[in-house]
Amino acid sequence: MSTDKGNKNYWKSINEYNDDNSLKEAKHHEFMNGVTDEFEPDQLSGISRRKFLAVLGASTAFAATACSDYADKGEIVPYTKRPEEILPGIANYYASTCTGCSNSCSTLVKTREGRPIKVDGNPDSPINKGKLCTKGQSSILSLYDPERLQEPLLKGRKISWAKINGEIVTALKTASDSGKEIAVITDEMTSPSYNKILNELSQKYSTLKIYSYKQFNQKTRFDAWEASFGTRVVPSVKFNESKIILALESDFIGKEGNFVENARLFAQGKDVVANKKMSRLYSVEGGMSLTGMNSDYRLRLRPDNQFDFVLALIDEVSARLNKPTNGIPKVTMNSFVAKNNLNEKTVKYLVDDLVENIDTSIVHAGDTLSVELHKAVNVLNSLLSGNKLYDFNNSFVEIRKLTSLNDLKTLAANSELGALIIVDSDPIYHYPNIFEDAFKNVQTKIAIVNSKNDSSAVCDYILPINNALESWGDHQVRSSVVSLQQPVIAPIFNTRQKEAILLSWINDTAEVFDSSYHAYLQSSVKELFYDLQKPSADFSKYWLSVLHDGIIELESEKLSGRLSQFSLEKPAKTTSEYTVHIQESYFVSDGRFANNGWLQEVPHPVSKVTWDNYAAVSPGTAKSLEVENGDVIKLTSGGRVLEIPVMLQPGLADNHFTIETGYGRKVVGDVGLEVGFNANILFDSTFIFGIDQVSKTGKNYKLASTQEHHALDDDFVKDFHKSRHIIQEGTLEEYLTNPEFLKEHKHDVFSITDDIEYKGNKWAMAIDLNKCIGCAACTTSCNVENNVPVVGKDQVENGREMHWMRIDRYYSGTPEEPIPSNQPMLCQHCDNAPCENVCPVNATNHSPDGLNQMAYNRCVGTRYCANNCSFKVRRFNFFDFRDHFENEYYNNDLTQLVNNPEVTVRSRGVMEKCTFCIQRIMDARSEAIKEGRELHTDEVKTACQVACPSEAIVFGDSNDPNSKVAKMRDHNLGYHVLEELNVRPNVTYIAKLRNTHSEEN
């Protein structure tokens, strides 16, 4: 302690040392000038020091006690001002429209606290009737895709809307003034208002031309219909009323036309439980499609021979019916059958069936077949049922005729193009041989797209557009129905409605406001539909009411459909030994869903391959080519070369490849990158064409499939699904003559312990295998509802896919003529569940209402339950799949919003499985308790049941004898899988009946 320390003179600066006066003044104040300006105690809020300390203490205590664990991410912020109509915890539903394909199905979007979490079909829609396909269900993930474009970009740099728009309008004016063409390439048009805007835009810019294309479309059908009947309004088919259906290379329940509607109608014709009768489906195809899988008879025929087949059918049928046709080249059936090695008996059945059921038989040709073939089919149908099976009330209409491929080629060849505007499409990916280098010299290239794609990559101006769930719109693809689209969430990013962008160019406004299109849409709907219908309500009421319903129903004009005279020309046939058929992917479509993990991971309905495309080839051809599954081959056609792995697909026509496209996109987000092979590079002008050369590359590629591929002729494991009674089958005739034929082989299974009695509700499910087509809509719906994670290709390869609901596919028969069976498989909620007694910690147990439950918190992850599950429906979180997949792709603030808040997100090391949508049961039950009544069987609908387009899934209370599910349980055709184990499953399957001729068996 130095005493003189206090006397020491410390100085901080020379000025101080020098005893500066200003410093003396400054030293007089405690704080420097200005520091205390904002600190005026009087102006602080009325918190006293005491209160401040109390609040401080309390918040410290709160912070200390609110322990955060690994599951606690982010904050929960309550509404300070609650928006109207939103009650936390209560879902809101809005009608909108799915724009995933040109079917424009009307949807019902479930939102929670303002964020959409589930998209289902709109039950009020007369077309899709509450059903939605796999793509539509999964499209919700695209809304929360963090790789969507978020800002307008000029040459890769962020820019404001006003600035970029100003530049574009100037550029367009320059192009227009100099007489150079402005090309607008857009997707197939489904919206009358959008079409109107495009027309107005072409009035504003005189040189503007519109090219509307879609890679997979119904153009051939429309062209043939126009040639046959003189109109481009094409009726839909009443598959439900058809007794005999012949599908020619047509996947009408899988991906062509409105397949959701078709599946429903087709399944109605297969509803043996309700009607005791069934339609008979013949399928003639080169590939193996979902439709082919569901056919009663299947003929393998390369698509290039199918024109002759139709001619032979016409020849045969017209002779049998004594209705001569003229102008049709003659092919006799006998010679055709002999030449193509077809099954004579099947062909005979087909001809007999067509002729005998003349009023109820329909021939349906696939979209990828030629116009000439479609014309021939029109002739054949007019010989048969005529107009009887056409539904003219629900005809397909064109808002704008699709641009022909030739016109696109002309566009590509135009070196004088002034500006290019790509709207919501990807022409360079779809037609690489046409557009690859086409736009190099175009000055102004604008892409109006949702996410980056191969086409936007060449553009300088990139304008991001809203997701479908953030957009307004009207969609009319059917003569009687307009589906309205309303946004269910404000745009998440700085994106705009594509129509609003175009409107701003028309109106010369620099800023783009979505509200401008909202107003435009109203006036357009008023003009196009309200004024036409002249309802008594005024327009604002009308608008709100149609928006609420999501549907505007129109009077359809009555069409005659009389066949006009025309002649058929035989199209030139390929002389190549091998043919290839380029098809649309079931799930990633034409590539537009490539960045959607849910869709990439849905197993292909036939091959069960995920995350890839491949060249499917028949086992016979593979043998002669000496290739095996996964061997990469090189296909050459007209100088175009594609290297792609092969997949041995039983039932394929020999010397024929089918390749799905939509894969192999070069410019896409993380999820879709390096997934599959771009088959479009092989495409020239038709989807079916000859291959000049097939060669092996010696390379091998691993395809990730959710089911092992067993050689069909391997006696070791052949027909196990039959010998183990997993799939029980019979023929319709067998059933009609002896309805109890299935029960004859049954043994009584008894328990040595007392059964547990279930009082009150006991939940059960029934699945009609006759109606199930195996489309996987249920799988997807379950994924969305239950927060099922995407695991990625490497994990699927390891057999670790997480789907709670899967479609099992089995083959019997021979590799050449396989007989496929589908079976949706999910937790069977067994009464004597084998999983329950082996869990050491009671994490899985039984509820009083018959559910096999999983307590995730309690689960240690011994996996014993999964081992002991006879159905292998339990799924284990081998990793935290949310941060394992694609560099934590799903582990961001945005993508997490897709999760259903009612369902726990499972952590690593936990077992999970189907819960029978317990959150929905609980929802309905709390409603019933609130109203003080019993819970009724039909109040709960599981996610898979809601989604199933063919209504094969029934869910309900099996203790209620009047419930549909109880009736199906007791039905003569009802059975349980692995009954002999006495695990007492609560999922009943209705045995598959094949509508074949009795002498077959």
Next chain:
Amino acid sequence: MSSVDYSQEPSVLEGKPPLRKIEDDIIKPLNTKPDKKYYIALAFTLTLAFIGAIGLGYSFYYGTGMWGNNNPVGWGLPIVNFVFWVGIGHAGTLISAILFLFRQKWRTGIARFAEGMTIFAVLTAGIFPVIHTGRPWIAHYLLPLPNQHSLWVNFTSPLLWDVFAVSTYLTVSAIFWYVGLIPDFGALREKATTKVKKIIYSVFSLGWRNSNRHWQHYEMVYLILAGFATPLVLSVHTIVSFDFAVSILPGWHTTIFPPYFVAGAVFSGFAMVQNVLIFIRKIFNYEYIIPIDTLERMNKIILLTSMMVGYAYSMEFFIAWYSGVQPEQFAFINRAFGPYAWAYWIMVSCNVIFPQLFWIKKIRRSVPYMFAIAVFVNVGMWFERFVITVTSLSRDYLPSSWAYYTPTLTDMAILLGSFGLFFTFLLLFTKGLPVVSIAEVKAVADGAQPSHKDH
């Protein structure tokens, strides 16, 4: 040969060693500095254990997905290893308890070592049930601990029985082992070279003074513990087999499993004991304590259990056929001819075919041959567990979910690590405790018993 005197029990030790030599020889390794070879061996086993630790680190950090397990095959290598190591443990208790009760004097030379192996094997095995769970950090849920959820464990689950069976086995074996060590600690205390050692041995010898009373109490406790341990020899592997037999999986659901597993465990345990003893007797010059006769006797047990296991293999096939249940029949045909046929035939040849060579006396008494055959047996028994666990799971009821299981590098690292851990324990054991029971061997040496000669 004709001069063999059958009225006199031949000694189990060779060459009439004096009692002092026995004691000195057994204590010698404890009082000498380990040589270079020992350190090399220790470095090797520690390296293996470290590889295993890395494998475990990966598994804990990323998840069980680092292993080959997939959807149908929920249990893979960790469970295979668990059953394997529990099985290895069995020989020890059998030798020390059952053979003790049957008054088999030849057991004295090998009992201590075999018991030590039991404990190390069970310790090694005990790692697996914990690490194989998806969430090892809450593995204590498997214990019936009171908790605020009022949740109890599920007593119908064989896995829970496993927890009890293995922990009981470990406890009883450890106590049995320790009790057997007490007289030896007394001897060590007397011979201790340093003060620290002296203190440690004094504490563990519990004041052993070789008094008559001590011996009386000791013998009685040892007998009772042997009686305790005997049923455990049968129960542990029976309960381990219940993990499989209680399920409804074809290939697991078989009533023959309990005896079959116990026989298999004794089989592999003896093979492992025989393998390691061959080194011990050579390195420490214990050939006279563990003579070739003892090894031959072990080989006879290996031969016997090999045939029991072989019988079980064939009986499984017969019962599967006899049941008339298709999935059951397929499970076994698939084992022999399906995608895992290679594993099955490794198992059959190692477990049933090669041990048949022990019918030949020359091979039974030849150290190199018996060593090789016992190695095969260990390989075969590991594969037996692999075949049971994996092939049954990979192809069960629904062909749609069948899948092939391939272990990953992490799996193999953990397998190597388990061997590393086990042998590290063994190496430390040889330098820390007498590997042969001094008291027991001295008791069977010539001249230990009261006699009327040479007084």
